Amino acid sequence: MSTTILLGPQRFTTTVGSTVRALELTGRIAMVNSGWEERESDDAELAGHLDGRGVNLRLHHRMLDVLAKDRHVAAAVLAFRDRMDELRAFYGIRLQAAIDAVQAVAHRTSLHAVGPVAEEAAMEAVRDVDRWYAEQLAELYRSTRALAASDENGTVGWHQGEIGAILDECEAVVIAGGNVRTLLWTLRFFDVTMSREQTVVAWSAGAMALTDKVVLFHDFTPQGVTAAEVHDTGLGRLPGLIALPHAKRRLQLDDHERMSVLARRFGEHRLLLLDDGAVVRFPDGATDLPPGARVIDRTGHVSVVGAA
Missing domain, CATH: 3.40.50.880 (Class I glutamine amidotransferase (GATase) domain)
Incomplete structure (x- = not known):
């Protein structure tokens, strides 16, 4: 190795x-x-x-x-780029909102130990957004490979x-x-x-x-x-x-x-x-x-x- x-x-x-x-x-x-x-x-x-x-x-x-030589592949690449750009734009909107929620919960005073539980739930929501993006991107790659084969x-x-x-x-x-x-x-x-x-x-x-x-x-x-x-x-x-x-x-x-x-x-x-x-x-x-x-x-x- x-x-x-x-x-x-x-x-x-x-x-x-x-x-x-x-x-x-x-x-x-x-x-x-x-x-x-x-x-x-x-x-x-x-x-x-x-x-x-x-x-x-x-x-x-x-x-x-x-x-330059393969128009079929070039079209698939252009479509992939445009779809990925759009996916990233929507991901960014969802991600920023989820991160803002984590920060808002973290700064909220908790008198009855609810705060830590709420913060972890908010953090998991951020991870859910990340997972959603990763799944969408993986599907985009699969469809592009099939299209550009x-x-x-x-x-x-x-x-x-x-x-x-x-x-x-x-x-x-x-x-x-x-x-x-x-x-x-x-x-x-x-x-x-x-x-x-x-x-x-x-x-x-x-x-x-x-x-x-x-x-x-x-x-x-x-x-x-x-x-x-x-x-x-x-x-x-x-x-x-x-x-x-x-x-x-x-x-x-x-x-x-x-x-x-x-x-x-x-x-x-x-x-x-x-x-x-x-x-x-x-x-x-x-x-x-x-x-x-x-x-x-x-x-x-x-x-x-x-x-x-």
Whole structure:
């Protein structure tokens, strides 16, 4: 079994090069940076960090090629995008109302121990909204796959074959950040599969994509939904984990009440903070958080795994 490593954002503190070199890999390294969208080909700096052994899978470029050549698939993709946007809009309305109810109940004085019961019921209502969204999204994916099903010998199949051949030759995969929606869509579009024998290093949107639940969050947005939103399912390489890149910049970590709501809402998942300089290793196929990892606990405080 190989190692999975999640890093902090690479914009200001670059650690991918030193991390990969410490692994003492000798083979080629696949690069997934489709989250950069139109800048996907601007990969010289990333390739340099990999000592010239990186090969770009060019997933975004390949997806655009398919959409340009296959009108049937292009129509299905456009319909999926429009329906997902509408689904997210209704989800956002329901979610914000449910979160507001949790906060209102929490701040209501309770003289007869009704408050805690009411707050947990309000929290469960938030989880119900999350579950409703996840179920609707799963159904949307199922219907889109049926609509966009194409001949394996067509353009999609050709690209899948080439991607698979490249991955078979690579010892490791690095997954960069960028737009997590685009990154996930391109990975899913070509059914990109990384074997358990391959080492994977990922950061930002790439780290989020390796989990089983991708959550968008930003406590400092000037308008719109301010509650963290379930966005999609990830690849599931690290189940039971929610990755929170740029946590210091995007979360009110000193608002323990707010953080407690976030942690209790996703009680079956561990909320992993991935700030600048973070290096979190999961060796030999492990999925348990290693000592030193920083998480948000149910009290809303930041704690360190393994700390006394």
